[in-house]
Structure formats: structure tokens, C-alpha cells
Amino acid sequence: MRSTYRVLFYTKNQAVKNGKAPIMGRITINGTQAGFSCKKEVSLALWDVKANRAKGKSEEARTLNQELDNIKAQITKHYQYICDHDSFVTAKKVYNRYVGFGEDCHTLMALFKEQLESYKEKIGKGKAESTYRGLVADYKSLLLFMKTKKNIEDIAIDELEKPFIEDYYTWMLGTAGNANATAFNRVNTLKWLLYIAQERGWIRIHPFVSFECAPEYKKRSFLSEDELQKMIHIELNHKRQRANRDMFLFMCFTGLAYADLKAITYMNIHTDSDGGTWLMGNRIKTGVAYVVKLLPIAIELIEKYKGVNERKISPDNVFPVGEYQAMLGSLKFIGKKCGCKVEVTPHLARHTFAVLAILKGMPLETLQKVLGHNSILSTQIYAELINPKVGEDTDKLCERIGHVYKLAM
Incomplete structure (x- = not known):
């Protein structure tokens, strides 16, 4: 010994x-x-x-x-x-x-690590880096729960029972201080892992299938038309800030997410028989197809970065998209400089496009195809943010009775 x-x-x-x-x-x-x-x-x-x-x-x-x-x-x-x-x-x-983790024993965190490594290899090949970062955060959260609450670092999958996920959910909302939507997503990640274990024959019955919780989504933010104009016309001293602003604007006028912006090449741009310019591709996050007829300002932005290969992943890429955190920091600064009421992030551009499209009369069925949503229910969330018909109908009411009722002098 x-x-x-x-x-x-x-x-x-x-x-x-x-x-x-x-x-x-x-x-x-x-x-x-x-x-x-x-x-x-x-x-x-x-x-x-x-x-x-x-x-x-x-x-x-x-x-x-x-x-x-x-x-x-x-x-x-x-x-x-x-x-x-x-x-x-x-x-x-x-x-x-x-503890009984022999060669034939399959453990939860070992499976999680395996899935993380597998996902990491597929980034840029149909999988989004942002989703990977989310999974890493989910892994760290689960490990912290097991260490602090259960005094363990791993557990055999066939030992998992419903109270485990109940305790985890309660811990996330309480001790960890996670938002309801975050806890909901992490519960789904844990369920996903157990479905994989079930498919592999490691367990016969999914121990968490009967556990249910519901998210409380925050109201989505977006830029007003005035704020969008300020973003367009703001004077910026640094070249990289101007590039990040331009890429943000392109997302505002196409509905692309950051991962999709990073992925697009000139192969995604098409011209129809009438001379219209279209952007077509598949969303990195879901693989669902999207199709956007480009507005003049979006075409101008594409032309602006043609032949400018500095910081581009390859000359085939349309824009010089950098790391997410770098763009985020730059946009937050620009947003404050413009006096925007909401925090400006890359994904805010997608929300802004959706709201602007609805305000200008784009039907939800069309917007669903532009945004590449699997379900129109996802698209309807944006319609709930604003309701142009309320404004139109109120204007009509004002025309009819606005001059009738006046305060007594």
C-alpha cells in the first residue's frame, strides 16, 4: 500500500x-x-x-x-x-x-460533461455558441447544488428520483436567487439529460417526467423609432464601435440573432427576377429556415463591408462579427450615449425588428417566416408588446367625441 x-x-x-x-x-x-x-x-x-x-x-x-x-x-x-x-x-x-460508481455505472454529471463536449464540437456547424454558454452555466448550477445541498459531486442516474429535481428547483428559486425563467430552463436541461439516459437504456422510467413548473417571462424590450434613429445618426469615434453599431442596425432591419449574423455569408444573399435582394438561411439555434427581403438600409450596410475583410472569420462572411461579450459591451456604451431607456444588447435588435414590423402592418404569419420561428405562438409574443389597432381605434373615437367633452371653465 x-x-x-x-x-x-x-x-x-x-x-x-x-x-x-x-x-x-x-x-x-x-x-x-x-x-x-x-x-x-x-x-x-x-x-x-x-x-x-x-x-x-x-x-x-x-x-x-x-x-x-x-x-x-x-x-x-x-x-x-x-x-x-x-x-x-x-x-x-x-x-x-x-459509492458504487463502477465501470457499468452511469452518472449524471459524467453524462452532462459528455453532452457539453459533443455540443462544443458542433458550434458553428448548426449549433450556437450562446446555447453552449447556457449549458455550461446549467452544468455549474447543478454541480453547485449537489455540492452545497447534497454534499456530493455526482450521482448514479438510476438513483435519481423526483424529490431530487423538486429540491433543485426550490434551491434555484431560493438559495441561488435564479429568476423563474432561468430555473424553468435548467429544469428542462436536466429532463433532457434523463431522456438521453432513457434512450440509451440506462433507466427504464424517466424519474422527472411528472415534475412540472411554469416560467414567468419578462416583458421583452425594444427600441422606439426615435431611439433607433439616434442609433443610426450617433457619431462614434472608434472604428470598432461603428462596426458594432452597424451590425446591430442590420439585425434591427432583418430580425437576425447574433449567432445568425455571425454565420451569414454572401451565399445567403440572393437577387430575384425583379431585382429584389433577399437573405435566406437557417437559424443556428433551431435550424428553422428564415427568409427576409432586405430593406435599402440593410443593403447599404452589406455594401459598406464588402471587401473589408479585417476581423471577418473569412472573406466570405458578410460582417466582421467579433465575440459576443465585446459586442455587448460596445452596444451598452452606445445605448447610454444615445439616451436609450432600455439596455441595448445584440438580441434587442431582433425584438426591435419584430415590433417595428408589426407596427408597420406585417402579418404575423409573414413575420414568423422572417424570424424563423417554429411556432406562430413565439411570434405572437411580440404582438402582445404593442397593439397598433388599439391606437387606431382610439384615434377614431377621438375624432368622433374628442371635441364634444371639455372641462368647465
Whole structure:
């Protein structure tokens, strides 16, 4: 047995309840470590910090120490087995064997990591970088929940039950302070992982299928026509700021999302028999087709960046789209300079286009095709932001009775 092998126990003092603290364990092997919960509690007055066990000869102390000795003996047995059968021993390998994560055991976080790596390889090939960033955030959230709430870093998929996702949802809304929509999306990510496990035959019944929650979506923001004019005419000193503003304007007049803007090439631009210019492609996020007849200002912006290959992914790309965070920071600055009432982000352009299109009379069925929405229900959200008919009908009412009722002098 290697001399660097060690198992010690300690209390998690920041989680004390009713004077008792959870007992944690740590396996150390050749510089590698793996922590775990012993699923035991002890009064702080009874715990010997230096000896890493309960002190005294009381029945409670003797029982607890015997249980800790049994845990250590079990871990040591698994350590010895791996030493005999594997040339490379780590604390994680011993821990996995101790908790039952053998070669045939499929775990939740291992599956999540696998899906993250698979998605990352497909970025730019039908998958959006923004969606990947969201999945990474979902992974970190789930791992934090398991560490802080469950005292574990992974769990066997066949051990998952409905209370797990119920606790996770409650934790997100409470301790983590997540918005309702964020918690809803992360629940769906977790359900998606379990559907994959079910398809692979790792589990027979999906443990979370009966758990339901509903999002409370925030009202979507958009630029007014006055604010849009200010964005067009604002004087900017830096070349990159001007480029980010121009790309934002192109999205405002086409309805493209950031990922779609980054993906478009001159192959996506087509001219019809009447001389009209069209932009056609498939949304990176969903793969759904979109088709936009370009307005004159959008055509001007395309022409402006023809032959300007600096910062473009390739000469075939229409615009020199940089990293999302860089564009976001630039647009926030420009928005403040223009005095916009809402925070200007890349996706705000898509909302602005949708609202502008509805205000100017574009039917929802047409807008659905332009935006590349799977369902017209997604498009109707924009119609709920404004209702031009209310304004038109109120104007008619004003024409009929506006001059009839006046305040007494």
C-alpha cells in the first residue's frame, strides 16, 4: 500500500444545525483528493478536531467512531483492490468504487460533461455558441447544488428520483436567487439529460417526467423609432464601435440573432427576377429556415463591408462579427450615449425588428417566416408588446367625441 494514501474526517462547521455539524470525509492519494459526505452528524462539543473523530467514551462517541472506522475500512478495501488491478490510482477512482460508481455505472454529471463536449464540437456547424454558454452555466448550477445541498459531486442516474429535481428547483428559486425563467430552463436541461439516459437504456422510467413548473417571462424590450434613429445618426469615434453599431442596425432591419449574423455569408444573399435582394438561411439555434427581403438600409450596410475583410472569420462572411461579450459591451456604451431607456444588447435588435414590423402592418404569419420561428405562438409574443389597432381605434373615437367633452371653465 502506498504511503501517500490517507482518509480523514472533519466537520462542515458552516452547515451547523441545532448544534450539530455534518461529518465529511476526504480521500487523499498521491496529491489527488476526493471529498464525500459520511451522512453522519455530530455535536461540535463531542468532536475532536485533531484526532478527526469523536472524543470521550460515551456510547454516542463509541458508536460514531465505530461507524467512521467502518467507512475507512471499506474505502481502504477498495483502494487495495484498485492498487492490485490498476497501475494508476487516484482518489476519485477509489471514491467512485466506494459509492458504487463502477465501470457499468452511469452518472449524471459524467453524462452532462459528455453532452457539453459533443455540443462544443458542433458550434458553428448548426449549433450556437450562446446555447453552449447556457449549458455550461446549467452544468455549474447543478454541480453547485449537489455540492452545497447534497454534499456530493455526482450521482448514479438510476438513483435519481423526483424529490431530487423538486429540491433543485426550490434551491434555484431560493438559495441561488435564479429568476423563474432561468430555473424553468435548467429544469428542462436536466429532463433532457434523463431522456438521453432513457434512450440509451440506462433507466427504464424517466424519474422527472411528472415534475412540472411554469416560467414567468419578462416583458421583452425594444427600441422606439426615435431611439433607433439616434442609433443610426450617433457619431462614434472608434472604428470598432461603428462596426458594432452597424451590425446591430442590420439585425434591427432583418430580425437576425447574433449567432445568425455571425454565420451569414454572401451565399445567403440572393437577387430575384425583379431585382429584389433577399437573405435566406437557417437559424443556428433551431435550424428553422428564415427568409427576409432586405430593406435599402440593410443593403447599404452589406455594401459598406464588402471587401473589408479585417476581423471577418473569412472573406466570405458578410460582417466582421467579433465575440459576443465585446459586442455587448460596445452596444451598452452606445445605448447610454444615445439616451436609450432600455439596455441595448445584440438580441434587442431582433425584438426591435419584430415590433417595428408589426407596427408597420406585417402579418404575423409573414413575420414568423422572417424570424424563423417554429411556432406562430413565439411570434405572437411580440404582438402582445404593442397593439397598433388599439391606437387606431382610439384615434377614431377621438375624432368622433374628442371635441364634444371639455372641462368647465
